[in-house]
Amino acid sequence: MSTALEAGKADPEPTDPAIGADESVPLTSLRSGDRGRLHTTRLVVDDREVLHALGLAERCRFRVCKAGDPWILQVRGTRVGMSAIVAGRILVIPEPRRER
Secondary structure, three states: OOHHHHOOOOOOOOOOOOOOHHHOEEHHHOOOOOEEEEEEEOOOHHHHHHHHHOOOOOOOEEEEEEOOOOEEEEEOOEEEEEOHHHHHOEEEEEOOOOOO
């Protein structure tokens, strides 16, 4: 990922007005086993494009396999890993936990 991210410089990304920004939380607030949908990011364009190429695109569903550093998400049939810094800049809509 780029060094601009660590410098705190993020390109703005438009949000979907159908999904209230007040429903979104940082990915880092989820726990292992939680599920959610990507809402928006606060990443530089290059970093956003890398995540998109790995399958983590707007409104895609995922499951947190490992919370921490690194964060590991199950996205469709693959797993995507990222640093805690990147995960903190990703806003998601958590899905309710399923009762067993």
